[in-house]
Amino acid sequence: MGEVLKVEGGFAFKSKDFEEHGYPVIRISNIDGATVNVENTAKIPPEKLGKAEKFRILSDNILIAMSGATTGKLGIVPDLSGYRAYLNQRVGRFSLKGNAAIDRKYLWFFLKSAICQQQIKILAEGAAQPNVSGSELRLIRVLCKRSRIQTHQETASCLERNKYPIELMSYWMNSLERIHSQRIFWANQDCSNNSANA
Template identity: 50%
Template sequence: MSWPRKNLGDIVDFLSGFAWKAANFSDDRSGVPIIRIQNVDSVRESDFVYWVDEYDSRFIVKEGDLLLTLSGSFRAEFWTGPDALLNQRIVKITPKSDIDRNWLMHSLRGALAQIEAMGRHALVNNVALSDLRQMQLSVPPLEEQKRIAAILDQADDIRHKRQHAIDRLNQLGQAIFHDMFGDLDANNHNFPIVALDKLIKVQGGYAFKSDLFGEDGDPVIRISNIDGESVDLEKSVKIAPENVGKGRSFTISEGDLLIAMSGATTGKTGTVPKFSGTAYLNQRVGKYIILDNKNISANFLVNLVKSEFYQKRILDQAWGAAQPNVSSNQLVSFAIPLPPICIQNRFSECMNGLSDVKSANYAELERSTSLFASLQHRAFTGQL
């Protein structure tokens, strides 16, 4: 079944975000939060900056408003956070009366690759609003939009519930860590205090030239590829083998623990999944290397760097306000309470069992994601 194709600008209204001056960003939570690109799908209070000066109320975003990012990574999301101010490179999209908001959200998500392809490439891919207005969608009648949206909502809900289960399992790992090792700040188990740089080091990445990145070649891991649990190799930029040059020694392997060392994601970690071929580490990403495996285990290290104890210490040392940075040396520049390796090994046994459960959930998530993708394709080709 074919439906009329219409320009996006004819079926929605756009509001572009304002260029709030970063120099005036504040940590004062009595101000109004600013929605930056990294806040759109991760509404965490700790990631907000605030605006304490005067502002135009038309830039206020409320819960349920549909947002689309137009720079860097491209996402379409309903805002789920508090009333906040819309920043530049994000647009609020309001459907007209004959357009269902849920259908529109699914349509935009289905067209993200098309939107990204409109980008005017520089160091960061940017899409112009004028180009977005001209993008065409096949638009069914309103009742058909609602029917399609209801089916996709249900399939998407299955995906989100499986992801929620995985998130809870990740939280369980930290709960077990705290239960076995106690409050590391208080060191209530009286573990010996050991200088961290005697146990591990952090290797920083290489400053690959961004104009050498392309669509083909070997993955280069940047801070945007680290999500707090894993490393997304699929969405990484690529570099041709002949262009690697001096960066050839900055490789990563399955199981490596990486950390973001710059920007709003400073402190986020991720473990490299199984992959084939070669992948490289970009600047401002660090790779942990264990120097003394007789006294510190990989499982203990992974959960240590995610802990509030560790995160607080590295963020206290970071420089820069809107864009914090931390060095490789700072990541290991303090001492920690170190449990005996026999206790760490018991913790590893617990984490290995938890890992098996997580693997089963990841397999189910992959199946539900494939189902959703199939339904989405059928929906927007008139076959659903």
């Protein structure tokens, strides 16, 4: 994923700085799995923004919950015309790299797919609370092989109409098997290294 996307985490705003009026600060609770609620949010006054300006979000940004029970939950930022809103810590933002050859709508369907969510779940395991970092998310493989899919736009259109191409589903399932194989391999490697260092 790191070849076509940037994954950026949010700013560590201090809760004591939140006030009744100000710019919306998007937290995990504002992501509902489809969109992002920019109305019922914590607010940060302009004078307390500090270094947070670079964490401003834009319309159509895709956001992800990066910790807690809902790790992997996604939402698309709605039209922010006339708004300024900012990204809180533990919320990530996906953005396409300049020359990335991937359709945004296809990316959304891929991120929502069981195959991607399973990868996120695997990455988030291992701690008392599920947690995934931006660097870990960049390890996820975006499935967009042209030999199986004519164009991202056509695939996204099919998915939007709930017509799942057999080739696409087969490709995703085969990739899931590879992910599990890789997980077993690295788990065995860790066990071998721990034994050697004992």
